[in-house]
Amino acid sequence: MSAAPRTAPVSHAPGATSSPPPSTNAQPLSHPSAGAPGGPPPASPTTLALASFLRHNGALKMRQGVLNGKRADFFRCKRALRALQSPAYVKAQKKKGSLLPPITTEEEAIVAFRALPVSSLAIRVEKLTRKSLATKRAAALAAGGPAGAAAAAKLPPESALSKTKGVPTLVFVREQVVAADDELYYVWIWEQVQLRIYLYAGLGAATVFAIVLFPLWPPIMRLGVWYLSMGLLGLIGLFFVLAIVRLVLFCVTYFATPPGLWIFPNLFADVGFVDSFIPTYAWNVKSEKKKKKGAAVGEEKVTASVSAVVAEDDE
Template sequence: MSSFAANQATAPAEHKTVANWLRSKSGQKVRVGVLDGQRKDYFKGSAAVKALLSPAYAKLKKVPKVTSETEAVQLLSQLNAKGFFLRVQRGDKVTSTKKSPRTLQVIRQQAFLPPDYYVWLLEGSPLMIYLGALGMVAVIFAGVLYPLWPLSMRIGAYYLSMGLLGLLGLFFAMTIVRLILYVVTWLVLSPGLWIFPQLFADVGFFESFVPLYEWDYPKKKKSKKSKKGDKADAPPAAAKGKAPAPPTPATPMSSVLPGMAPPPTPSFGGTQQAFIEEIPDDAS
């Protein structure tokens, strides 16, 4: 990603302002995907176009003016060329849960199209990254100096570590109990019952404990092809609830002779019609 960062550094200041605004202040829907094993934020192109056409963007200063969808697409194409985001293709979900992120794959041919999806390569402010790194170094340094801590701080650290170990042990105990309960219910009351079914799903911390329990029913999915096939096989008249009309019998060619009228078409309604047949006079 260093090459993308270098390319972003060469972008004009107004493009950086637009990218930062779209990234954090535009209010567009942020989606989470998995790219090369890492969680990345991505968005849909049409959402970015709407954001550039919104009144909030019009109030910004020192940014390119956007008055039409064509101008918005041109500006976003320039941001794409500078590596602020890349065009990707969405794949399957990582897990079977509803909120599971999808896998992302970078498309070799880059272009900005509103219906497509784009992954953000613009990271946060470098200042925050540097402050986070300094904080980690400070924590490690404080741990090394543990023997020099005052007695009260060491006692507090001891109780804190015991509490964390207790939470970890509780987590392992809950995992074992839910597995035993699932096996028992699967043998007695099939299908099995899961406690905290999303405990190991790729979701947030609080979502891992919702719902409290769930039966392990198999999910049935009806393919779209079968639905279309059923509609295609069904006759139009039967689909509307009407009885199909009786077929009209074809008139054989042998019954139509010169000088004779063809036989009448039989009626299916029970009403008979009379007709007059003219026979030509003999030449004699």
């Protein structure tokens, strides 16, 4: 008989919606900075080392969600606990100068991970769907009174939910429970500054500096830039001419020889540069196929309805 998963509830995220903990064993734990005007305590070097190890760890299988109107990476808590007990963590912890704490059991992993929400590096969230939103609103209204009406008013409207498939809407949860549970999700609030960001910033500054010093360039370099700019302007003009010509040709062929002929039909499609010019031409038959498919579906529905009526008459 397997033991129940260990849980360790921690801080309360400010401004979060309340949600019952997934385990009856969870007991509220006071935040170290409760009542302090400065907010959460600063992260210790050990906590930052844990966050650096987990932030871009492939074992977490992070996904993107919409939190407060912005994209954010979220993950299951149980995957983070597994990563803290993995051989990769043991190897990283034994490196010289490593600040990672030794972890050998699930209880030690829970204690270590609990430092992330305490320092507001990762906060517990839940996925909000249309069904769960309707359930929360109905429960709040059923409670009655001003408190229930206020709780229902705080819920986001259905139109605010993410419309992108595979990118759910996330909301903060007040009870920050840490456990190896499938329904516990955490979102990253902390973003590790990577070296490539500094490289891009340096490259951008160097480019601006080079443009400012353009009058001091050698004459041959300035002449080369002029020819290059004229070539780019010519390509842009050719693109506009091609778009106009293909539109005029389609309008003519649409009435002369329906359903119309497109030159470079994938020119404005969401494909690569080379694929935009493949094929060279094609007839506009997509809409016709959709109409035929819709008509076939309608015929199937009518046939099914007639069959149902005939069966009822036979009975």
